[in-house]
Amino acid sequence: MTSQMNTLSVTQTGFDKIWGHENVDLLQVRNILPAQGVETPRIRLRQEHLNNVHCSLDIFRCTLTKIPETNSILQKSRLPLGVLIHPFKDLTQLPVIQCQTIVRCRSCRTYINPFVYFVDQRRWKCNLCFRVNDLPDEFQYDPMSNSYGDPTRRPEIKNATIEFIAPAEYMLRPPQPPVYLYLLDVSHAAVETGYLKLFCDVLLEELEKIPGDTRTQIGVITFDSSVQFYNLAENLNQPRQLVVSDIDDIFLPCPNDLLVNLNESKRLVIELLEQLPLKFNNTTECNSALGAALQAAYKMVSPTGGRITVFQASLPNIGPGALKPREDPNQRAAKDVPNLNAATDFYKKFALDCSGQQVAVDLFLLGGQYMDIASLSCVSKFSGGCMYHFPSFHYIHNLPQVERLEHSLRRYLTRKIGFESVMRIRCTQGLSIHTFHGNFFVRSTDLLSLPNINPDAGFGLQVSIDENLSETQHICFQAALLYTSSKGERRIRVHTMCLPIASTVADVIQSADQQCIVGLLAKMAVDRSLHSSISDARDAIVNVCVDVLSAYKATMSSAPSGLYAPSNLRLLPLYLAALLKSVAFRTGQSTRLDERVFAMNQLKALPLSQLILSIYPDLYAIHNLHDQVKQEFGDMVIPQPPRLHLSAEMVDSAGAYLLDTGDVIYLYVGRNVHQVFLEQVLGASSFQSLPEQMFELPELETNESERLRNFLIHLQNQRPYPAVLQFIREDSQIRHLFSSHLVDGRTESSLSYYEFLQHLKNQIK
Amino acid sequence: MAFTFAAFSYICALVLDAFLIFFSIFHIIAFDELKTDYKNPIDQCSSLNPLVLPEYAIHILFNLMFLFAGEWFTLMFNIPLIAYHIHRYLNRPVMSGAGLYDPTNIMNQDVLNKCQREGWIKLAFYLLSFFFYLYGMIRSLISS
Numbered sequence: 001m002t003s004q005m006n007t008l009s010v011t012q013t014g015f016d017k018i019w020g021h022e023n024v025d026l027l028q029v030r031n032i033l034p035a036q037g038v039e040t041p042r043i044r045l046r047q048e049h050l051n052n053v054h055c056s057l058d059i060f061r062c063t064l065t066k067i068p069e070t071n072s073i074l075q076k077s078r079l080p081l082g083v084l085i086h087p088f089k090d091l092t093q094l095p096v097i098q099c100q101t102i103v104r105c106r107s108c109r110t111y112i113n114p115f116v117y118f119v120d121q122r123r124w125k126c127n128l129c130f131r132v133n134d135l136p137d138e139f140q141y142d143p144m145s146n147s148y149g150d151p152t153r154r155p156e157i158k159n160a161t162i163e164f165i166a167p168a169e170y171m172l173r174p175p176q177p178p179v180y181l182y183l184l185d186v187s188h189a190a191v192e193t194g195y196l197k198l199f200c201d202v203l204l205e206e207l208e209k210i211p212g213d214t215r216t217q218i219g220v221i222t223f224d225s226s227v228q229f230y231n232l233a234e235n236l237n238q239p240r241q242l243v244v245s246d247i248d249d250i251f252l253p254c255p256n257d258l259l260v261n262l263n264e265s266k267r268l269v270i271e272l273l274e275q276l277p278l279k280f281n282n283t284t285e286c287n288s289a290l291g292a293a294l295q296a297a298y299k300m301v302s303p304t305g306g307r308i309t310v311f312q313a314s315l316p317n318i319g320p321g322a323l324k325p326r327e328d329p330n331q332r333a334a335k336d337v338p339n340l341n342a343a344t345d346f347y348k349k350f351a352l353d354c355s356g357q358q359v360a361v362d363l364f365l366l367g368g369q370y371m372d373i374a375s376l377s378c379v380s381k382f383s384g385g386c387m388y389h390f391p392s393f394h395y396i397h398n399l400p401q402v403e404r405l406e407h408s409l410r411r412y413l414t415r416k417i418g419f420e421s422v423m424r425i426r427c428t429q430g431l432s433i434h435t436f437h438g439n440f441f442v443r444s445t446d447l448l449s450l451p452n453i454n455p456d457a458g459f460g461l462q463v464s465i466d467e468n469l470s471e472t473q474h475i476c477f478q479a480a481l482l483y484t485s486s487k488g489e490r491r492i493r494v495h496t497m498c499l500p501i502a503s504t505v506a507d508v509i510q511s512a513d514q515q516c517i518v519g520l521l522a523k524m525a526v527d528r529s530l531h532s533s534i535s536d537a538r539d540a541i542v543n544v545c546v547d548v549l550s551a552y553k554a555t556m557s558s559a560p561s562g563l564y565a566p567s568n569l570r571l572l573p574l575y576l577a578a579l580l581k582s583v584a585f586r587t588g589q590s591t592r593l594d595e596r597v598f599a600m601n602q603l604k605a606l607p608l609s610q611l612i613l614s615i616y617p618d619l620y621a622i623h624n625l626h627d628q629v630k631q632e633f634g635d636m637v638i639p640q641p642p643r644l645h646l647s648a649e650m651v652d653s654a655g656a657y658l659l660d661t662g663d664v665i666y667l668y669v670g671r672n673v674h675q676v677f678l679e680q681v682l683g684a685s686s687f688q689s690l691p692e693q694m695f696e697l698p699e700l701e702t703n704e705s706e707r708l709r710n711f712l713i714h715l716q717n718q719r720p721y722p723a724v725l726q727f728i729r730e731d732s733q734i735r736h737l738f739s740s741h742l743v744d745g746r747t748e749s750s751l752s753y754y755e756f757l758q759h760l761k762n763q764i765k
Numbered sequence: 766m767a768f769t770f771a772a773f774s775y776i777c778a779l780v781l782d783a784f785l786i787f788f789s790i791f792h793i794i795a796f797d798e799l800k801t802d803y804k805n806p807i808d809q810c811s812s813l814n815p816l817v818l819p820e821y822a823i824h825i826l827f828n829l830m831f832l833f834a835g836e837w838f839t840l841m842f843n844i845p846l847i848a849y850h851i852h853r854y855l856n857r858p859v860m861s862g863a864g865l866y867d868p869t870n871i872m873n874q875d876v877l878n879k880c881q882r883e884g885w886i887k888l889a890f891y892l893l894s895f896f897f898y899l900y901g902m903i904r905s906l907i908s909s
Contacts (some may be wrong), residue, residue, distance in 0.1 A: 341859060434875070436872075443872075
């Protein structure tokens with residue numbers, strides 16, 4: 001009998017292996033990180049032909065690749081159900097179609113997609129509300145082969161991501177021109193950082209590449225204790241400055257010519273950008289009237305809609321929306337962090353006004369001192385803008401931040417942009433959308449108002465199951481983003497995701513997507529910290545981990561000792577332990593309030609791949625790159641070094657390491673690194689002769705150098721804009737930048753990964 | 766038959782309670798409109814927010830009258846709601862104007878459900894208390 005049982009369990013394990021349902025004893029496995037990157041779970045539908053058309057997982061991703069049949073199964077699995085979307089991602093291949101009528105469901109307005117069911121040649125059944133709709137005659141026509149017949153040959157049916165050029169019904173008004181307005185802080189603290197010159201230089205260089213057409217408009221406002229406007233009318237000889245010092249009741253000094261057509265006034269714009277950096281060199285103004293400048297900007301842009309870009313380097317302290325310093329520097333390491341929420345609703349109300357007039361506000365925050373990002377960020381958060389933070393920016397003293405600003409700014413100015421956009425997310429009947437995460441204003445239960453959409457913005461939503469889904473075959477989510485392109489075309493980008501249904505708890509757990517879960521949990525934890533407190537959020541993160549592993553234990557037939565996780569969730573504790581130590585949620589370690597709040601905003605708005613990198617960066621050993629494991633792109637050979645755990649024991653003083661955190665890549669060189677590496681890769685004769693600061697690899701004609709450079713190019717190509725490469729010597733003062741990312745180790749105030757696992761095990765009993 | 770202050774406060778409470786019933790019906794309808802996408806959250810919040818303090822004030826007003834009339838039981842009956850109102854107002858989001866509802870988080874399913882449930886419960890409470898005040902009025906008019 002026992003032997004029979006044994007063979008049974010052996011076959012069971014065999015089957016489990018085939019299906020990828022192994023379990024892992026977390027306490028036993030030391031190297032849990034897959035060397036070649038974390039595999040993403042595939043969605044497997046019963047209809048094989050549909051498995052080839054799935055939406056890219058970078059765009060649309062669900063925490064569970066099988067949706068539980070009922071809410072009680074979801075509750076038993078203890079996993080969060082939600083979707084992460086990166087709707088406007090830069091795509092190399094995107095089918096764009098223009099047709100007379102866009103085929104949509106008559107009752108729920110769903111766009112036709114690959115997962116609909118064709119009742120016959122002339123009718124289709126909507127996969128969200130199950131209504132049977134008629135197909136228009138046009139849809140029978142195949143544009144590729146110019147013949148009538150089978151509707152399944154249409155591009156709408158072959159692609160889960162598609163873009164339509166919208167006909168006139170989709171416009172409430174004629175498409176707006178691209179309007180860009182720059183608001184520059186020129187108070188003493190801001191001028192001191194030297195950002196103005198960098199900004200003007202980069203804008204001058206990229207002026208030709210700014211997305212737009214012949215209608216593009218541009219304007220500049222500077223502000224300190226007054227607001228300065230620049231008249232750029234075509235017929236002037238040079239830009240004329242107009243100063244308004246009545247900041248409590250701001251008005252526009254002249255009705256037009258403050259926002260000018262870029263093509264017609266290009267000469268003046270260039271002249272202004274050349275003059276600006278010098279103009280404020282000797283300023284002694286230390287006040288900053290951001291609120292008044294924003295109100296003025298709103299008056300200028302609101303008739304058309306557009307983008308307001310704010311560069312702010314000090315706390316706005318006078319006029320409307322003035323803020324006070326709230327941070328107590330002595331409490332930076334305290335357990336509970338106050339002042340995570342806005343101090344005034346000025347910025348939120350302003351953002352809502354903007355959102356109504358299709359204006360988005362983007363923030364570049366450069367301050368060294370406290371600038372109350374918690375309050376300021378509202379202006380971007382609710383107007384669909386984006387934010388960048390360059391703590392302690394200075395053009396001489398902080399070169400890494402200068403590099404970062406330059407890279408980000410170039411990307412920011414030239415990336416695609418969509419104006420006056422809205423995104424509607426629909427899901428199959430029986431599910432409902434619960435909470436949204438990201439930068440937007442929620443206009444109705446499923447409609448996000450996004451005055452601007454940019455390709456680096458990510459969104460998340462939590463989903464709840466309201467009805468029993470056992471009658472349905474599969475579940476679909478559809479995100480439709482309607483926007484005006486910079487060329488003045490109205491376009492609709494539609495993404496559809498289709499997921500099968502699971503009827504058991506074990507099935508649900510084994511279909512979970514660990515990275516997506518971490519992404520969603522991070523967003524939920526930010527909400528929890530803002531509504532309740534950071535310690536609550538931290539407890540909740542640990543509890544999720546405990547609950548999920550307990551739920552898994554309950555599904556196992558026999559309960560072995562040890563801490564078991566299904567192989568698809570084996571990294572969950574690792575990621576969550578790292579999340580607890582991330583800038584947003586760490587306690588006991590000195591963290592500036594601004595940096596923490598900014599990190600929280602980033603967790604809400606970053607696309608998943610960037611988010612995971614910021615929580616758990618990739619670490620590679622690069623002192624002995626070889627071509628044994630490699631990828632080839634054309635004639636470029638790219639070595640694939642394994643990813644290492646982020647623990648101090650992995651970092652040897654005789655090695656060199658690359659730490660990829662998303663927008664900065666650190667190159668760490670150990671004290672005893674091999675002479676060959678120094679000479680062949682870094683071009684230095686000894687460790688001591690390495691420069692303190694370096695932002696580029698020397699191009700040496702050696703194999704080692706070429707391998708590393710290829711590998712770096714490969715890393716850079718995977719992100720929307722090149723990351724800054726920063727060298728760190730082992731004996732450098734900035735070594736903490738590297739070592740603070742080694743989150744698996746233990747610190748005075750936090751558990752190591754292994755201790756975290758022990759803690760989980762004790763809780764699970 | 767005596768027209769005491771207690772009887773007077775019950776009569777006032779009766780009239781004012783009718784207003785409160787209207788308020789809570791308006792509240793329920795407003796949130797239903799939000800749920801079914803009829804209204805923009807910004808407009809809806811700006812129409813709801815000015816009504817919050819008047820509602821609380823009316824409720825507190827007739828309870829003050831009960832206090833002065835010495836109607837302890839009726840007062841006790843209302844104290845939990847007063848406490849809830851005070852608690853709710855102290856924990857409101859950061860806002861420059863009066864009111865409770867923030868258009869940026871009102872569309873969250875949790876908040877929406879909570880507000881709607883609050884509306885129904887208050888409606889039930891005001892309705893019940895309406896009949897109770899009616900009873901109280903008659904009782905104090907015919908007593909002594």
